Amino acid sequence: MENNTKIQIIDSHAHLQWPKFDEDRDAVIERAQEAGVVAILTLATDLQTSHEVIRLAEKYSIVYAGVGIHPTDVAKAELAHLDEIAQLARHPKVVAIGETGMDFYWDKTTAAIQENFFIAQLELSAKLNLPVVIHNRESGQAILDVLAKVPDLPLKGVFHCFVEDVDYAHTVLDLGFHISFTGNITYKKSALAEISTAIPLDRLLLETDSPFMSPVPMRGKRNEPAYVRHIAEKHAEIRKLSLQTICTATTRNARSLFGFDD
Numbered sequence: 001m002e003n004n005t006k007i008q009i010i011d012s013h014a015h016l017q018w019p020k021f022d023e024d025r026d027a028v029i030e031r032a033q034e035a036g037v038v039a040i041l042t043l044a045t046d047l048q049t050s051h052e053v054i055r056l057a058e059k060y061s062i063v064y065a066g067v068g069i070h071p072t073d074v075a076k077a078e079l080a081h082l083d084e085i086a087q088l089a090r091h092p093k094v095v096a097i098g099e100t101g102m103d104f105y106w107d108k109t110t111a112a113i114q115e116n117f118f119i120a121q122l123e124l125s126a127k128l129n130l131p132v133v134i135h136n137r138e139s140g141q142a143i144l145d146v147l148a149k150v151p152d153l154p155l156k157g158v159f160h161c162f163v164e165d166v167d168y169a170h171t172v173l174d175l176g177f178h179i180s181f182t183g184n185i186t187y188k189k190s191a192l193a194e195i196s197t198a199i200p201l202d203r204l205l206l207e208t209d210s211p212f213m214s215p216v217p218m219r220g221k222r223n224e225p226a227y228v229r230h231i232a233e234k235h236a237e238i239r240k241l242s243l244q245t246i247c248t249a250t251t252r253n254a255r256s257l258f259g260f261d262d
């Protein structure tokens, strides 16, 4: 490990509101700061957690919030919830809409509802000039089809937990999006390490997706923002760059995309 002192990392995707953090959330934030994490974007998955992430952002200076409805939560949500979420999005520490997107792994029968919520949140993102955080699981083409339906929306944002191939990466890069990989980039059998090298350094973000997707060597444990460091180290290793270079670039990217304070 390189010296900690000048490393500044942004975990662009976590779910700190999850009950798994209830026992030791203060310590989790402290460990993140010790690992060089200077900002954590914590994402809501429904209306209730949209309120919760804002409370966390108010409590912890390094925590920022994304508000929205996750594709696997649409069945129990109402489109009217997005009106309240639009109000919440005006909070100064809300820096993104999400997470939204589509997920056919969990349930394809809600595809039409997922699409409605996705489009509504893309519109909200454009209207409020906030980046959108896109979740994709076995729904890559459907997401591109939706984006093709709203060609005039001025969108920016990130495809988080990227799991597609190089061609797909180029397609979303051409649309102006950023890309981030979770701990799955560190898994031995994963092709994602190779795919990740196709992402220009100025479009790459780091994320944990904690408490899920723990990177090697923490696999099997609860994930937490401090472990974003292992993901940064993996990018450094596969690109043959220094940890400092990866962190400097991805932190700059996250700051400019989400407008985090310096």
Ligand SMILES: [Zn+2]
Pocket: 013, 014, 015, 043, 099, 209
């Ligand atoms: Zn997530």
